[in-house]
Amino acid sequence: MSSNHPKKLNQLEATAICGNDITSSCLYVSGLCILYAGQYAFVSLLIVGVVLYFFRKIYSEAVGALPLNGGAYNILLNTTSKGNASIAACLTILSYMATAVLSASEAMHYLHSVFPYFPVFIATIVLLTLFLFLTISGLRESSLVSIIIFLSHLVALVVLIGSAIYYVFHNGLHIAEMNFNTPLKGGMATALFFGFSTAMLGVTGFETSANFVEEQKVGVFPKTLRNMWYLVIIINPLIALLAVSVMPLGDAANHQSAFLSHMASQTGGEVLATVISIDAFVVLSGAVVTSFIGVNGLMKRMTLDRILPQRLLKENKKGSTPRILFLFYLLCISILVITAGKIGPLSGVYTISFLSVMAYFGFGNLLLKIKRSRLPRPEYALPIMVVLGVLGVLSALYGNIMLHPEYLVVFLQYFIPTFLVIYLFLRRKIVFNYLLIYINSLFDRIRELAVFSRLYLTREMRKLNRQPFVYFSKGDNIAILNRVIQYVLENEITQRLKIVTVLSETQELNADFERDLQALGRVYPDIKIEFIQVKGVFGPEIIEKLSHTWNIPKNFMFIASPSNRFPHQLSDLGGVRLII
Numbered sequence: 007m008s009s010n011h012p013k014k015l016n017q018l019e020a021t022a023i024c025g026n027d028i029t030s031s032c033l034y035v036s037g038l039c040i041l042y043a044g045q046y047a048f049v050s051l052l053i054v055g056v057v058l059y060f061f062r063k064i065y066s067e068a069v070g071a072l073p074l075n076g077g078a079y080n081i082l083l084n085t086t087s088k089g090n091a092s093i094a095a096c097l098t099i100l101s102y103m104a105t106a107v108l109s110a111s112e113a114m115h116y117l118h119s120v121f122p123y124f125p126v127f128i129a130t131i132v133l134l135t136l137f138l139f140l141t142i143s144g145l146r147e148s149s150l151v152s153i154i155i156f157l158s159h160l161v162a163l164v165v166l167i168g169s170a171i172y173y174v175f176h177n178g179l180h181i182a183e184m185n186f187n188t189p190l191k192g193g194m195a196t197a198l199f200f201g202f203s204t205a206m207l208g209v210t211g212f213e214t215s216a217n218f219v220e221e222q223k224v225g226v227f228p229k230t231l232r233n234m235w236y237l238v239i240i241i242n243p244l245i246a247l248l249a250v251s252v253m254p255l256g257d258a259a260n261h262q263s264a265f266l267s268h269m270a271s272q273t274g275g276e277v278l279a280t281v282i283s284i285d286a287f288v289v290l291s292g293a294v295v296t297s298f299i300g301v302n303g304l305m306k307r308m309t310l311d312r313i314l315p316q317r318l319l320k321e322n323k324k325g326s327t328p329r330i331l332f333l334f335y336l337l338c339i340s341i342l343v344i345t346a347g348k349i350g351p352l353s354g355v356y357t358i359s360f361l362s363v364m365a366y367f368g369f370g371n372l373l374l375k376i377k378r379s380r381l382p383r384p385e386y387a388l389p390i391m392v393v394l395g396v397l398g399v400l401s402a403l404y405g406n407i408m409l410h411p412e413y414l415v416v417f418l419q420y421f422i423p424t425f426l427v428i429y430l431f432l433r434r435k436i437v438f439n440y441l442l443i444y445i446n447s448l449f450d451r452i453r454e455l456a457v458f459s460r461l462y463l464t465r466e467m468r469k470l471n472r473q474p475f476v477y478f479s480k481g482d483n484i485a486i487l488n489r490v491i492q493y494v495l496e497n498e499i500t501q502r503l504k505i506v507t508v509l510s511e512t513q514e515l516n517a518d519f520e521r522d523l524q525a526l527g528r529v530y531p532d533i534k535i536e537f538i539q540v541k542g543v544f545g546p547e548i549i550e551k552l553s554h555t556w557n558i559p560k561n562f563m564f565i566a567s568p569s570n571r572f573p574h575q576l577s578d579l580g581g582v583r584l585i586i
Contacts, residue, residue, distance in 0.1 A: 019149040021229070022292075027292070029241065030290050031238075035207060037249070049198060051201075054202060067383050075303040078094040078095075092429065104353075105356060120280055127342075134338055151292075158285065313432055314428075358407070358417040364399045369396065477503065479505050484522040493564075505535060505538070545574055
């Protein structure tokens with residue numbers, strides 16, 4: 007479905023949307039890391055920067071090769087089955103839900119510390135509602151708000167860092183010397199490991215850019231990754247190092263809920279502490295916007311692929327999809343009500359889902375190298391770099407579960423129902439069949455109701471099965487065609503497949519090709535295979551023409567992996583998918 011807003015996001019706009027999420031991490035991750043790694047928290051945060059550098063390459067290669075919305079879901083969809091891709095999608099949706107609710111709740115706690123005149127729970131709902139309507143108003147409007155929040159937050163951080171540096175110069179290094187002479191609990195290696203595990207939570211938002219890459223101008227995506235990496239590698243370690251130079255370690259551990267505000271009060275007094283608290287409220291609110299925008303790109307792609315109901319795709323005049331955004335809003339409100347706004351359960355869902363999404367993306371990159379080796383890509387991540395990145399994320403996941411085993415239970419309580427809902431949508435053809443059997447047996451004596459139900463479900467099944475799919479063949483051999491048909495039968499709901507070969511005016515098709523198709527038609531009687539020859543040159547024009555003529559969305563068209571000699575980018579084909 008085409009968008010109604012042709013303007014795409016520039017580097018600043020795209021970076022601001024993601025940057026509000028990733029830079030808001032310094033509000034809690036530096037203090038949290040000090041709790042486990044002590045005075046060497048800055049080392050753990052630098053190790054996080056190294057792992058994130060690996061993922062900068064991983065994301066650049068994968069999204070550069072497949073520049074479509076959806077992040078890890080999109081990569082796995084084009085390298086494996088819909089089922090596997092749906093697991094990554096569920097994890098991503100859960101991550102965004104927890105991020106939105108956690109950020110909104112934390113924002114209101116910070117504001118409440120300055121203006122203690124309102125209930126935090128109700129204010130959190132109001133904030134989520136406000137940003138629902140902001141994102142419904144359009145991506146451009148949301149990006150403008152994100153830029154204002156992002157730049158003001160950077161200014162506040164520069165002021166805080168400058169204040170801390172001045173404090174150290176004015177008062178000396180005696181606090182730092184005391185802290186660095188304090189022995190670490192469990193030894194250096196254990197402290198750095200658990201510090202690293204908790205510090206990995208400070209890179210949430212890095213995956214968001216991949217979920218709305220289609221809304222960005224050409225060449226902007228890798229720049230957003232670069233900009234976010236610079237922010238993470240500079241801000242978080244620097245704040246951690248300055249923190250242990252201006253306050254005792256025990257003092258840092260006792261002010262986790264408002265770490266930067268306490269640091270500001272130590273170095274610049276109550277006025278600076280109030281400024282930082284208000285800045286925390288603002289930037290955490292920006293992280294809520296990031297969650298809405300990221301999940302909108304993902305769920306829109308899932309809906310285009312017929313995993314979610316097509317009714318969700320209805321757009322307003324601004325080009326946004328209100329039904330998707332409102333559905334996500336309801337999910338956020340439900341998780342807020344169920345957890346009663348408690349930070350612990352929300353953190354459990356957020357921690358495991360976010361780190362799992364990053365690991366899935368790394369696995370997707372490896373699959374891309376194996377299954378789509380001929381697909382052109384602007385950047386290439388060395389396999390050892392991918393493996394080290396995935397191992398880093400899995401280590402952080404293991405470390406967090408060791409620290410908080412109860413988080414795993416909380417996560418599963420939310421993940422299992424979410425995946426079951428997605429799975430039922432994915433397998434709704436089977437669900438319709440069982441409903442038909444159930445209704446026929448249950449309402450056999452109530453003839454009118456049985457007939458109505460049977461007609462409705464039969465009509466819905468027929469509607470799904472009548473949707474044709476297209477595979478553009480290069481005159482493939484029977485083995486490849488067999489794999490194509492098996493993929494369609496296993497992953498799509500249809501009984502019609504068009505095999506299309508685009509030939510030049512002088513080109514002739516191998517006579518064995520049609521005989522092979524006839525043989526496959528006898529092997530797979532459940533699907534009607536139609537062979538069509540088209541004269542011309544394969545490319546975006548042919549795809550656009552056939553999609554319009556046959557009224558078949560481009561998401562329902564497949565190709566094999568193109569070689570380096572293919573003159574077009576995959577993004578030029580309008581969503582055509584790779585299955586071989």
